[in-house]
Amino acid sequence: MTGIMKKGFAALQICIAAALLCMAVQTVQANTPVRIDTMKTHLTVRRPALEPVPSLMVSPSDPVDTLDTVNEHVKVILYGDNTWQYYKTPGFQKISGVFDECWSSSVTNPYGVVQSSLPDSWSLWLVDSLCQYHCPYQGSVYYRGKFGIRRGRRHQGVDLPLKTGTPVYAAFTGKVRVSKYWGAYGNLVVIRHDNGLETFYGHLSQRLVEEGEWVNAGQVIGLGGSTGRSTGPHLHFETRYKGLAFDPQWLIDFEKGELRHRLFVLKKKYFSPYSSYEQDFEDEILNEEDDKKEDAEKAAMKYYVIRSGDTLSKIARNNGTSVSALCRLNGITTSTTLKIGRKIRVR
Numbered sequence: 001m002t003g004i005m006k007k008g009f010a011a012l013q014i015c016i017a018a019a020l021l022c023m024a025v026q027t028v029q030a031n032t033p034v035r036i037d038t039m040k041t042h043l044t045v046r047r048p049a050l051e052p053v054p055s056l057m058v059s060p061s062d063p064v065d066t067l068d069t070v071n072e073h074v075k076v077i078l079y080g081d082n083t084w085q086y087y088k089t090p091g092f093q094k095i096s097g098v099f100d101e102c103w104s105s106s107v108t109n110p111y112g113v114v115q116s117s118l119p120d121s122w123s124l125w126l127v128d129s130l131c132q133y134h135c136p137y138q139g140s141v142y143y144r145g146k147f148g149i150r151r152g153r154r155h156q157g158v159d160l161p162l163k164t165g166t167p168v169y170a171a172f173t174g175k176v177r178v179s180k181y182w183g184a185y186g187n188l189v190v191i192r193h194d195n196g197l198e199t200f201y202g203h204l205s206q207r208l209v210e211e212g213e214w215v216n217a218g219q220v221i222g223l224g225g226s227t228g229r230s231t232g233p234h235l236h237f238e239t240r241y242k243g244l245a246f247d248p249q250w251l252i253d254f255e256k257g258e259l260r261h262r263l264f265v266l267k268k269k270y271f272s273p274y275s276s277y278e279q280d281f282e283d284e285i286l287n288e289e290d291d292k293k294e295d296a297e298k299a300a301m302k303y304y305v306i307r308s309g310d311t312l313s314k315i316a317r318n319n320g321t322s323v324s325a326l327c328r329l330n331g332i333t334t335s336t337t338l339k340i341g342r343k344i345r346v347r
Contacts, residue, residue: 053127053259055135056218058169059083086132087216088173098196102243105178105211108190108200109243118242121267124195126172126251126259127217134169134218136201137162137235138257145234147247147276154273156245157200157238160254164205164233166224170215171199171252179211185236186228189221200238203230246270249277302347306338319346 061080066087069076073089104110127133137160144150145159170191177198178190187204205225209215226233239248250270253260269275304315312323312334327333329345 051261052253052256053133053262055138055257055259056085056133057083058134058218059085085218088132089214098194099175099192103177103192105180108178108182109240111243113242113244115244115268115271118244118268120269121265124197124241124264124266125262126195126197126264127262132173132217133259134171135252135254135257135259136160136169136171136199136237137166137224138254140255141249142234145236146278147245147249148273156240156273157202157236158248158254160235160237162224162233162235164223164225167220168201168204168222168224168235170217170219170221172197173216174199174214176209176211176213176215176221179207179209179213181227184229186230187222187225188228191215191221196241198240198243200236200240202236202238203227203234205233241266244271247276300347301345303343304346306340306342306344308340310338312338315344315346321346 059079059081061083063077064080065078067076067078075087075089076084077087078084102110102112139160139162142159142161145155147158148155172191172193174191174193176189177192178188180188182188182202185200185202187202187207189201189204189207189209190198191201192198201222203225204222205227206223207221208223209219209221215221224233224235230236237248238245239251240246246266247270248254250266251260251264252258302319304319306315312326316323316326323334326344326346327336329347332344
């Protein structure tokens with residue numbers, strides 16, 4: 001490396017240790033599901049985590065040198081045009097046990113998780129302090145290729161029109177789980193990332209990565225095309241968690257090429273084919289406020305178990321309510337027989 005380049009990157013080495021420390025903390029957070037709603041996120045997580053992340057700029061120049069960091073699995077690659085980027089070795093990625101869970105290249109969904117068994121919401125760190133994100137392809141989502149129900153069939157991702165042969169990039173760092181021709185998907189690449197998220201890249205004209213290969217954000221993993229069930233060249237892009245698909249637009253603004261947030265609050269209801277990002281964010285806030293009110297009402301509910309000798313009048317008197325209120329809360333009348341052991345709501 002030339003003397004000029006050494007001077008230009010001297011300051012870089014000084015800040016790497018701090019960046020790696022931050023990255024390590026966030027890596028732990030990424031691998032530890034945290035239940036947190038959007039309102040709490042705004043209060044407890046620093047604002048940079050909720051700000052958009054631009055797409056990683058990939059240098060057209062060849063790499064000229066590699067710098068070590070305080071972490072043996074993280075390198076800094078220097079390019080001939082005086083740009084640089086971080087590189088995580090497979091050794092770093094293997095720290096996460098997520099690559100050992102339900103790993104299979106023979107099915108698109110190897111988890112078999114029942115949606116009802118998942119929590120209502122939890123948070124996922126999408127990128128760490130090294131900003132490892134690249135838009136898979138920047139462009140407008142085809143108006144007939146949005147997430148949801150299409151021609152009576154569930155469409156599990158978004159379609160991005162492009163020209164055949166256009167490079168398609170890995171959105172995040174991870175490991176290739178699937179790389180093969182797969183029916184309606186045509187040439188398909190599936191990458192699992194260290195937070196458990198999986199990204200799907202379908203209809204490729206050519207696949208440039210193999211199953212089991214470790215890839216970094218911004219690496220070209222294939223070329224756009226129109227293979228499989230396709231009426232024209234486009235990228236079919238999906239995001240899944242535990243095998244369940246949700247609208248990728250919750251994560252990425254494809255027109256700007258930006259990742260919407262570093263920290264994503266994933267909700268179980270997003271897995272519904274009728275849930276899409278086009279729902280206004282303000283509505284999300286209002287919905288959460290309504291949910292909180294409903295939870296508070298449920299917490300305030302009080303029940304009583306009927307005993308021998310109880311009457312509606314006695315139960316109402318002992319619980320500071322009225323007979324008419326008891327009837328309304330329980331859908332009964334004053335002539336309803338009170339069965340011993342039955343639980344009725346008194347508040």
